[in-house]
Amino acid sequence: MTSIALDSEDAAPKGGVAVFIRRNPTIVVGGALMLLLFAIAIFAPWIAGDPLRLNPINRLRPPSERFWFGTDQFGRDVFSRTIYGTRVSMVVGFSVATVASLLGLTIGLLCGFYKSVDGIVMRVMDGIMAIPSILLAIALITLTRPGLAVVIAAIVIPEIPRIVRLVRSVVLSLRAQPFIEAAIAGGTKAPKLLLRHILPNTLAPLIVQSTYICASAILTEAALSFLGVGVPPEIPSWGNIIAQGRSFFLIAPWSILIPGIFLAVMVLGVNMLGDGLRDRLDPRLARRM
């Protein structure tokens, strides 16, 4: 008789958490960092004091027992501001990744599947890809009131083509797969073919790509806030904390270094999570990149 099943990793003995950690260290470390930062963002009001409270007597104080991360030129607590800044980065990172993925997925599926839309839409995508996100954000913010939504929109728009290209290429290669041909030969209708047979097969690379987009969105938001075209100054974000602290770098380096470290750790965490997921979900993609 033929062998009935190949033992897959999923069906392997339930070695539990220890085995999972040993096999996927990057997922575990990245995931842990993200969970930690996520908790910080949610529980910010309980962890930190008012990030906006001015305290002119204690300006530019070095880290101490009272001000863990020191204070800035207005006497504001850098610790509180950094903790609250996590919220902005989290919100921007996740909403950009989600919105860009959903829009990109929809457009990419249609482009890969219907050749009639493909030509036109892909040229539009090429056009959008040529717009630098920083310049687009500056333009958008000049035209409207600065706010989180505008920042998110400004980062999402140039990211969409990257997702579209990815999804479209996956759809094109899937269409040539025998199982799609078999589904057509079985009389499957086009919408069902797209949603049930093609869509689920695009998710693995899409999830991986969206983690990278999340990381780059966090960095772009920081850059925008640093330039003063990101979130409004009354919302503390790592970018604008660094921007405000840069004139006092020599006397108060903590107000730059500490949010900088948080930024680096968060991007590291997202990227590690992405790398780990990539290795786990799509071994072929791992070799290609």
Next chain:
Amino acid sequence: MADAAPLLEVTDLACHFMTLDGVVRAVDGVSFRIERGETLGIVGESGCGKSVTALSILRLIAKDTGRIVAGSIVFDGQDLTRLSDDRIRELRGHRIAMIFQEPMTSLNPVLTIGVQIAENVVQHMKLGWKAAMDRAVEMLRLVRVPDAERRIHDYPHQLSGGMRQRVMIAIALSCDPELLIADEPTTALDVTIQAQILELMIELKEKTGAAIMMITHDLGVVAETTQRVMVMYAGRKVEEASVTELFARPLHPYTRGLMRARPRLDVDAEEAGRRPRLQEISGIVPALNRAIPGCAFAPRCGFATEQCRGQRPPLVAAGSGHAVACWEVDRVERSGLA
């Protein structure tokens, strides 16, 4: 030939592909018929138009390059070449089902096999999901997948190649098709598994009464499973006969070449220790993007004459349901079996 209307009657089918190198005549005027419950074998080497013929029947030829330029495909009284897209889609997987060559990649990796069988049932037989899943279990039992109730929750990667081909057969037969097109169903499988799958197909055919169009390049498969054989070369039919007749009296030089090209242990082992060479058919299949005025096989044929190169041989009856397209039939037959 039978008097009653056949299940499938293909007449002068021509399917051409418009490519940058010109028009490729993949199938160029092929006619054949399949009676109900009959198994027709289509044999030929790679690129001779077997698969394109099969895909044409289900109208699965990519529209942007390929086109059925002539001929009719009458299935149970209706011409498939004239049917609307919706109507033909209702036929696919329901009354005409297809099994592909690659069992490793013909199943969707993200859906369980039970869902993939049931999906076809839900779509064509208008059953509910629960009934369809019951049907899936029943089909898996029919194709002898052990432990079917548990297996329906497996994903394709958990199955071996032979098991996957069984699942493909289960999907194909799930809606009781009248015609099953099997495009090299055993090519990608181990020899031992091939035999099992063929046996299974013969058995299921008897159970369900479906007609089978068995596309293969393996004369062994033809001998074991089919009743009638059609030999194709370069997009044309060159010979057609019942299996016994074809093996006893192959008339076309190409058919003879195919038979000589098979390794045969039974005869040759007896010849005193000498290992005979396998005889190949020299040359390659002609490019199909240029019109071939004469017999397409002429450049590779030992019997070829001026007439062969200049005039296309018609298909002529050669007694007892045998038909062959060759100018030199008499000479070929007199030369005896190789």
